[in-house]
Amino acid sequence: MKKIEYIRIKRILENYFKYDKYIDEQFIYEMIEIIVKSRKFNSMINNVNIFNRCQEEGISGFYSPIDKEINIVLPDKNIELFDYNTTILHILLHELEHVGQHKKCIESKNDTLETSLLSTCFKPNNYNEMIKKRLQNNDINKDEYFSVIEKLKFYEMYSKIINECYELLPSERQAEINSFSYMIELLKNIKNVQYEDKIEKIKLNYLVRKVMGYKKQDDKVLSPTYELYRIILDFIKQPQLLKKYYETFDLASRNMSLEERLYYGLNISCDEYDKQQLEIGKLLIK
Ligand SMILES: [Zn+2]
Numbered sequence: 001m002k003k004i005e006y007i008r009i010k011r012i013l014e015n016y017f018k019y020d021k022y023i024d025e026q027f028i029y030e031m032i033e034i035i036v037k038s039r040k041f042n043s044m045i046n047n048v049n050i051f052n053r054c055q056e057e058g059i060s061g062f063y064s065p066i067d068k069e070i071n072i073v074l075p076d077k078n079i080e081l082f083d084y085n086t087t088i089l090h091i092l093l094h095e096l097e098h099v100g101q102h103k104k105c106i107e108s109k110n111d112t113l114e115t116s117l118l119s120t121c122f123k124p125n126n127y128n129e130m131i132k133k134r135l136q137n138n139d140i141n142k143d144e145y146f147s148v149i150e151k152l153k154f155y156e157m158y159s160k161i162i163n164e165c166y167e168l169l170p171s172e173r174q175a176e177i178n179s180f181s182y183m184i185e186l187l188k189n190i191k192n193v194q195y196e197d198k199i200e201k202i203k204l205n206y207l208v209r210k211v212m213g214y215k216k217q218d219d220k221v222l223s224p225t226y227e228l229y230r231i232i233l234d235f236i237k238q239p240q241l242l243k244k245y246y247e248t249f250d251l252a253s254r255n256m257s258l259e260e261r262l263y264y265g266l267n268i269s270c271d272e273y274d275k276q277q278l279e280i281g282k283l284l285i286k
Contacts (some may be wrong), residue, residue, distance in 0.1 A: 005038035010186050013089070017190050020081055023088045025050055028072060043068060044099050047134050061091040065102040065122070066129040081196050086183065093179035101171055113252050113264065114170075117225065120232065121171035124158035131155065160278050161235050167213040168224040168231075170265055178265060180206035184186060206282040211276045212263045221273045225265035 009031055016023055032048055035041065046068040055075050062071045072095070077086045101118045108115040131152045134140050140148050166172050171275040184206060187199050195263055213224025229245045262276075 004037045005034055006033050006185065007180075009098065010189070011083075013186055014189065016085060017192070018177055022077065022081055022170070024083045028088070029090065031092055031097070039096075039100055039103075040081060041096075041099050041103065044068060044103050048072070050074065053144040057253055060087075061095040063095045063102075064129065065099075065126065066133060072098070082195050086187070086198070086202065086236075087185055089186070090179055093182050094175045096172065097175035097178050101175070117170040119135060120229075121162065121169045124155050125163050128155040128159045142173060149195070158235065159229065165228055168228040168265070170225060170228075172211065173212055173265055176209040176212065177206070200283060200286055204280065207276065207280045207283065211273070213265060214268065214273060216270065219270060221268055221270055223265055223267045225269070228265070238256075 012027060017019075028050060029048065032045070036045060044065070047070070049069060049071045051071065051073045051281060057070075058074050060075070063069070064071075072088070072091055073255060075084055077084065079087075083182060102122065105115050105122065110247050111119070131148060134148070135152070162169070180202060183202055184199075187195075187202065190199070215222040215225070215227075226246060226249060230239075230242060233239050233242050233245070249266055253261050253264070256264070256266065258272055259266065268276075
């Protein structure tokens with residue numbers, strides 16, 4: 001988190017809370033501008049579209065790296081001011097995390113653990129979008145038409161599998177972890193007694209996101225990244241590669257702290273899992 005970016009966003013956010021103002025388009029554009037500048041996202045975003053809830057049922061935000069567009073769907077205004085403002089804040093921070101993830105993948109010369117995990121999440125949707133765009137623009141010659149259609153079928157299916165694995169995806173898990181932790185920092189100085197419980201709930205969300213996709217089975221913990229690769233390699237009919245991937249993950253996680261392993265969705269012990277659940281439990285009964 002860059003200090004100047006953080007201070008500037010915090011300042012405008014605190015003003016909205018101070019005057020009991022619902023976040024509006026001006027806030028959204030201003031916040032995006034601050035982040036674009038500080039994280040050097042200029043080449044990643046051409047457009048920001050803001051919709052009302054009724055137009056885009058179900059989706060709250062979406063970033064397309066192909067169109068370089070951020071789409072934000074505003075929540076219904078019939079909720080309390082704090083909930084409304086933090087919902088939008090969360091959507092914005094989450095989508096801007098995705099922008100940064102795509103940027104990292106584009107710019108990294110050598111694959112790191114982070115960029116290779118992220119690329120795995122993005123590849124099917126990116127291909128899918130790209131092929132559709134070429135079809136729309138009639139940018140496909142006769143000879144390759146059938147192979148392109150076959151590819152499209154494959155990538156549509158592949159994207160569907162990936163999208164169904166939301167809780168296992170490193171891209172989504174990391175966007176959630178980072179956006180909630182940023183939000184906790186931003187809300188630190190909002191001193192309003194009536195918001196105290198709600199801020200605790202955001203802390204709870206943060207803890208829950210850290211263990212998102214982990215599952216305890218008997219005396220073992222299944223990790224989201226391992227599980228995701230099992231599903232993908234099964235789909236692309238390459239299960240023999242699983243062992244190699246697991247070995248790479250084991251090796252990478254050997255020197256990682258618990259926080260880092262949670263961030264990448266790598267293995268944690270039963271004890272570590274139980275401790276995380278205990279923390280969550282403590283906030284739940286507060
Ligand atoms: Zn997302």
